[in-house]
Amino acid sequence: MLHKRTPHTGLLALAAFAVAGLFLLQTGLSVTALAASTANAVGVGVGVDPHAVPVPPPPFKDEDVFPCSECHDVEDEPDTTRRQLEMAHEEIVLEHDQENRWCLDCHDANNRDHLRRASGALIEFARSYELCGQCHGTKYRDWKAGVHGKRTGSWLGAKQYLLCVHCHDPHSPSFKPLEPLAAPMRPEEIR
Amino acid sequence: MSRDVTRRQFLCIVAGCAAAAATGCSDFTHTALFRDNFRDLSPAELKDILADLEKKHSATYGKQVTVGATPALDGVEFGYALDLSRCIGCRRCVRGCVEENNQSRDPQVQWIRVLEMDSEHGINLEHSDPYYDAEKVPEDGKFYMPIACQQCRNAPCVKSCPVGATWQEPDGIVVIDYDWCIGCRCCMASCPYGARHFNWGRPSIPADDMNPATHYLGNRPRPKGVVEKCTFCVQRVRKGLYPKCVEVCPVGARKFGNLLDPNSEIRYVLDNKRVVVLKSEQNTQPRFYYFFG
Ligand code: SF4
Ligand code: SF4
Secondary structure (H helix, E strand, C coil): CCCCCCHHHHHHHHHHHHHHHHHHHHHHHHHHHHHHHHHHHHCCCCCCCCCCCCCCCCCCCCHHHCCHHHCCCCCCCCCCCCCCCCCCCCCCCCCCCCCCCCHHHCECCCCCCEEECCCCCEEEHHHHHHHHHCCCHHHHHHHHCCCCCCCEEECCCCEECCCHHHHCECCECCCCCECCCCCCCCHHHCC | CCCCCCHHHHHHHHCCCHHHHHHCCHHHCCCCCCCCCHHHCCHHHHHHHHHHHHHHHHHHHCCCCEEECCCCCCCCCEEEEEECCCCCCCCHHHHHHHHHCCCCCCCCCCCCEEEEEECCCCCCHHHCECCCCCCCECCCCEEEEEECCCCCCCCHHHHHCCCCCEEECCCCCEEECCCCCCCCCHHHHHCCCCCCEECCCCCCCCHHHCCCEEECCCCCCCCCCCEECCCCCHHHHCCCECCHHHHHCCCCCEEEEECCCCCCHHHHHHHHCCEECCCHHHCCCCCEEEECC
């Protein structure tokens, strides 16, 4: 008898299974949500990649510019001699330690869809902050903590980050002056 | 007058309705003039008052206005830090604050004032200029210091108010009950930072631009003849949002958070940066810090 289940107990077991499943699903969801909010609260992502930060995609000026390999064919032997560009990208004026650096110090000659570290290791455009961070270590540390650069959202929950390059053009990183809004009225002008 | 005899009871007695005073003066109870100080209101009275205000402001501005009274969150003390090496003096925070907090456009009231100073002389309030009018900012040789209420721990404004219309909340925000303020401006005289502003005229806010999400102790429309000031956007921060000035600053110079949370941005600033408070010799103990990132 024990091994036989009446339809009734079978249904019960099924129901119990479904409830447990739902419960698990819900717990799973809330734990994920909690993890996400904790991660945001300290400004560093958790899980698979301890260095990932919730950032928007990189702000390419021209949507068609990426992927770079559309034009830069990997089959072509890249010309790695330092030179003034004439055929393309000539609008880019490097004002970022230009005496010591040029394109291929940050862009990888053999894999144009990636940036490269000084070590030669590849970095995705979406994580360009790692590239900036190798020279600007203290700023990188402050940025990860939410203190250098702009954060929006919630002081106790999810925040939106910006990449370094949202505010600093990587080829000319100094912040560009803005027009200020109107000065306040002087007391004698207020009626 | 001691708060044992409430203003409502006192006024009722003067008006000759002693019987009503003992039981509460029915219709008059919730009008601005006859009701109690915010801190003495029962939950039921508060609910009625908020509903009255919502009705009144919704009619005035032609949109659904909410007037909340969200209390301080447990375990939270707010702190603010502004990075003087980032601020470019663009005044976006001033506009954001005016719009968020329903400040009068005419006569002009602005809670944030951005001071321009000479890099050569460092922080020197006597030689600062709030009226700078440059084509582009930042200008060479200048730096900029926005100032609003410093939410002092030892707040002279609170001590100087003769009627208890302004006080410090458990989360550190110094607030004003606009319906209890008698407009004497003692607090303005005692505030060392010029952070308090008086409504000399009837405040005007264009209906389209009026922010309908308000808090009783924060950005609800104010009457003429009362004092107002920055509340760290009490209507936002008690819901977990950043103050508006943090959100609009284009350079990310403004940092805000819970001083009691060791992992907060504000604690990172205090732990890792050199910070200064304004006029420390006054012993006001501000919760607003300036730092050099
Ligand atoms: S918006 Fe930011 S940069 Fe502009 S004046 Fe205010 S604090 Fe300074
Ligand atoms: S800055 Fe002025 S208004 Fe603000 S708490 Fe201090 S004394 Fe009061």
